[in-house]
Amino acid sequence: MKKPAHITYGVADSPPILVTVFNGVQLVGLISINLVYPLLVFRVADTPVELVANLMAIGMLVLGVATFLQSLRLGPVGSGFMCPATFTASYFPPSLLAAKMGGLPMVFGMTLFAGVLEGALAPLLNRLRAVFPIEISGLVIFMIGWSAGIAGLRLLLADPTAPLTAAECAVAVLTLVTMVALNVWGKGVVRMLCALIGIACGYVAAGFAGLVDAHQLAAVTAAPWIGIPTFGHVSWTFDAALAAPFAIACIAAALKALGTITICQRMNDADWVRPDMRSATRGVLADGMSTALAGVAGAMGTNTSTPAVGLASATGVGSRKVAYAVGTIFVMLSLFPKLAATLAAVPRAVAVAALLFAVSFVIINGLQVIASRLLDARRTLTLGLAFVGGGAVDVFPAVAASAPKALIPVVGSSFVFATMIALVLNLLFRVGVKKTVNLKVEVEAIEPQKIEDFFKLNGAKWGARPDVVTRATFGVIQLIDAVRGEYWRGGALDVKASFDEFNLNVDLAYDGDALEFPQQRPSNKQIRESEDGARLMAGYMLRKCADRLRSQRKDGKAIVHLHYDH
Amino acid sequence: MGASTLQISEVRAGQTCILALAGRIDSTNADQLTARVGKLFEAGEKNLVVDFKEVLYLTSAAFRVLLVATDDAERSAARFALCGVLGHVRELFEMGGLLDAFTIHASREDAIEQLR
Numbered sequence: 001m002k003k004p005a006h007i008t009y010g011v012a013d014s015p016p017i018l019v020t021v022f023n024g025v026q027l028v029g030l031i032s033i034n035l036v037y038p039l040l041v042f043r044v045a046d047t048p049v050e051l052v053a054n055l056m057a058i059g060m061l062v063l064g065v066a067t068f069l070q071s072l073r074l075g076p077v078g079s080g081f082m083c084p085a086t087f088t089a090s091y092f093p094p095s096l097l098a099a100k101m102g103g104l105p106m107v108f109g110m111t112l113f114a115g116v117l118e119g120a121l122a123p124l125l126n127r128l129r130a131v132f133p134i135e136i137s138g139l140v141i142f143m144i145g146w147s148a149g150i151a152g153l154r155l156l157l158a159d160p161t162a163p164l165t166a167a168e169c170a171v172a173v174l175t176l177v178t179m180v181a182l183n184v185w186g187k188g189v190v191r192m193l194c195a196l197i198g199i200a201c202g203y204v205a206a207g208f209a210g211l212v213d214a215h216q217l218a219a220v221t222a223a224p225w226i227g228i229p230t231f232g233h234v235s236w237t238f239d240a241a242l243a244a245p246f247a248i249a250c251i252a253a254a255l256k257a258l259g260t261i262t263i264c265q266r267m268n269d270a271d272w273v274r275p276d277m278r279s280a281t282r283g284v285l286a287d288g289m290s291t292a293l294a295g296v297a298g299a300m301g302t303n304t305s306t307p308a309v310g311l312a313s314a315t316g317v318g319s320r321k322v323a324y325a326v327g328t329i330f331v332m333l334s335l336f337p338k339l340a341a342t343l344a345a346v347p348r349a350v351a352v353a354a355l356l357f358a359v360s361f362v363i364i365n366g367l368q369v370i371a372s373r374l375l376d377a378r379r380t381l382t383l384g385l386a387f388v389g390g391g392a393v394d395v396f397p398a399v400a401a402s403a404p405k406a407l408i409p410v411v412g413s414s415f416v417f418a419t420m421i422a423l424v425l426n427l428l429f430r431v432g433v434k435k436t437v438n439l440k441v442e443v444e445a446i447e448p449q450k451i452e453d454f455f456k457l458n459g460a461k462w463g464a465r466p467d468v469v470t471r472a473t474f475g476v477i478q479l480i481d482a483v484r485g486e487y488w489r490g491g492a493l494d495v496k497a498s499f500d501e502f503n504l505n506v507d508l509a510y511d512g513d514a515l516e517f518p519q520q521r522p523s524n525k526q527i528r529e530s531e532d533g534a535r536l537m538a539g540y541m542l543r544k545c546a547d548r549l550r551s552q553r554k555d556g557k558a559i560v561h562l563h564y565d566h
Numbered sequence: 567m568g569a570s571t572l573q574i575s576e577v578r579a580g581q582t583c584i585l586a587l588a589g590r591i592d593s594t595n596a597d598q599l600t601a602r603v604g605k606l607f608e609a610g611e612k613n614l615v616v617d618f619k620e621v622l623y624l625t626s627a628a629f630r631v632l633l634v635a636t637d638d639a640e641r642s643a644a645r646f647a648l649c650g651v652l653g654h655v656r657e658l659f660e661m662g663g664l665l666d667a668f669t670i671h672a673s674r675e676d677a678i679e680q681l682r
Binding site: 484 | 623633661
């Protein structure tokens, strides 16, 4: 890996101790805003404030361990990048559902299920892209933000046992305005920590307005300064009806982890060409294990923190030592019960304002992901109908409430229902998508220009990415160059190219001997000293340029299948 | 391949000789490049730069030529470097794990400066 010029400390570098600690503190500040997700879930489950305090401490401990798990490389686990963990909006809507249906044991049990599922999906991620294309990932991100925002507003505006007061409204507005103002007009550290500063201002204002519950305040006072979180109260239950919402959240988290680790790869490698699926798979496995650990310990699902990686890119400090600092700080914070109790006692007006601030970015991130794709009629209908379906769930909740009980987790959540509609329509619209074209290359008339034009023209017709088309063109030209002469006995070489939006498959068939495709590069000496060495290099290059390669003999012909992910 | 075209032009900058390549390099024209490089070393050339800026693509045959040239340069106590290895061509070097096998400069000017 070649370190890009704007990165001062790359992943393997060791920054001075002060730089490491300061960056660690900054990142902890940035990540802490997401503590609002578990806090609101615990509130929905009517958890006593003392228990919420203990759970918040457990949450910080889980974040610390998860950050270490991601940045260390322990066998097949961990990307090895500076990629801290955070609580995520992805698990917020299903965790709220679980909290309502079965309390905290259901939240923890289903979180454990989601973590195990994410770990199992890690090696299959690349193949999931056809089921979960980019625009549906965008829709899921949007709906996560949307449904989290609606859920937050329901907590504030539609709780029949505690109607919204004018004082609460004022505190919520003050909190949100502080965050927005600092984010829009603030600079440097103030801008970066705008959410935490907003929460602090809102907390103080709520105190003056008498909105901090006396019982909660007593819990803060009673909490010791130093102590270890306890796990005795944690229990787990499972419900098959919640499998779908948690599975969707888990796939969303896995795709986000994949995206964040790809950002880390690009940030650390000036020669970056395409995602390295090995470190990405290790990273997604670590992400799944962290969520499973969260379920076991008594916390909400975690995910890689994209804003933290973005901040590392902006500051040029991407060393994994900073991740160790973040992990250590979170573990240390979990040992201060008074801090956890203070977090647990945040008034709902302040917590909901912080939630609305955070989900604004989630919603826009989802829209940006959708906008990155060229939206044809199929995608437009898939997304449009999914949005309408999801919106209808929130506008007409009575319809979903009358559905059979087993279906309520699917039809009763705008996030789940919209995703389900999109997944079904996406699969339906894939019928008839595959296009196939053929080219015959005669041994006595090989024209590279013709092969280039063939791929360029059809690639443009299909809307295929130019970099993938270029790799496929190289594959064909390299194979022909290697087999012409000794290996290709004569007659036409058939090129069959099939494209279906997620896959470009190129099959080459010729009368002759099969080329060898070694996994290891031949040595420079081998390449220099013989034609065979050069031919082995050709086979090696073909294996490297395709995402998958298969060679076989059929009807006396040598056949090479080159697969390119799209 | 039948119709692959490779243009090789020679430019001098002080003590450095630059071979500017344009077009495609594959097994049909690799010998042409090998012969040209070999001739220069035989003639006593001590600083040789091959400029890939105008190369459209190359196959593994080109790598063989370059590795042989590196060997020839060592034997002749000459300096051999590449420049203009950009975009798709750079990806092919990376794919072949050969970025470290050669001295590669960002531009022709850089190469001339370094070999001066």
